[in-house]
Amino acid sequence: QVQLVESGGGLVKPGGSLRLSCEASGFTFSDYYMTWIRQAPGMGLEWVAYIGSGRRFIKYADSVQGRVTISRDDAKNSLYLEMNTLRAEDTALYYCGRVDRDRDSGYYVDTWGQGILVTVSS
Amino acid sequence: DIQMTQFPSSVSASVGDRVTITCRASQDISQGMTNWLAWYQQRPGKAPKLLIYGASSLESGVSSRFSGSGSGTEFTLTINSLQPEDFATYYCQQANSFLPLAFGGGTKVEMK
Numbered sequence: 001q002v003q004l005v006e007s008g009g010g011l012v013k014p015g016g017s018l019r020l021s022c023e024a025s026g027f028t029f030s031d032y033y034m035t036w037i038r039q040a041p042g043m044g045l046e047w048v049a050y051i052g053s054g055r056r057f058i059k060y061a062d063s064v065q066g067r068v069t070i071s072r073d074d075a076k077n078s079l080y081l082e083m084n085t086l087r088a089e090d091t092a093l094y095y096c097g098r099v100d101r102d103r104d105s106g107y108y109v110d111t112w113g114q115g116i117l118v119t120v121s122s
Numbered sequence: 123d124i125q126m127t128q129f130p131s132s133v134s135a136s137v138g139d140r141v142t143i144t145c146r147a148s149q150d151i152s153q154g155m156t157n158w159l160a161w162y163q164q165r166p167g168k169a170p171k172l173l174i175y176g177a178s179s180l181e182s183g184v185s186s187r188f189s190g191s192g193s194g195t196e197f198t199l200t201i202n203s204l205q206p207e208d209f210a211t212y213y214c215q216q217a218n219s220f221l222p223l224a225f226g227g228g229t230k231v232e233m234k
Binding site for chain 2: 035037044045046047050059061062095101103104105106107108109110112113114115
């Protein structure tokens with residue numbers, strides 16, 4: 001079945017770095033745009049970044065622009081999020097998501113991982 | 123940047139009730155007959171689940187109690203005959219690829 005599994009979260013000090021991974025299975029990973037979405041404790045959903053199939057399109061939210069890098073390795077069916085200069089406000093559950101663009105060219109997240117917690121604290 | 127505003131932020135309802143949630147975009151997210159708006163359901167401790175895409179198309183496997191409508195900048199999600207499993211938080215999301223993706227602040231449907 002279609003599945004996304006995140007890893008790499010944890011506790012990091014302000015100013016530190018972390019790399020999140022998301023391993024995909026059950027579908028042709030290289031065919032899909034992929035995205036990261038986060039949710040701070042008790043808060044709503046915030047889109048972070050997405051990457052196109054073949055890495056042709058990459059876009060970031062203003063709140064993380066310049067501090068995070070989204071990438072993918074289609075040979076490993078894996079998505080990554082490199083986060084630098086982390087701040088307390090980056091503390092959140094980070095979800096990996098599959099973007100389905102085949103319906104009406106809109107960007108719909110039809111599959112989500114279970115989420116991985118990132119805590120930024122001294 | 124585009125802003126998505128949902129209201130109400132919470133609603134108390136009983137099993138069997140009809141619930142309507144509104145989502146307003148700060149700019150037009152439609153083009154012709156295409157409305158790039160999605161609705162998600164998030165139960166406590168779970169990942170969000172896609173319910174509706176294209177403002178009114180039901181995702182496969184989703185109950186027909188859920189329906190969506192709207193165009194341009196104003197959209198609604200209606201839940202008919204609320205069931206116990208529908209008590210959750212609902213988010214709208216603008217899906218226009220020419221704009222940054224953005225979610226509404228969420229609407230929590232609570233038991234009265």
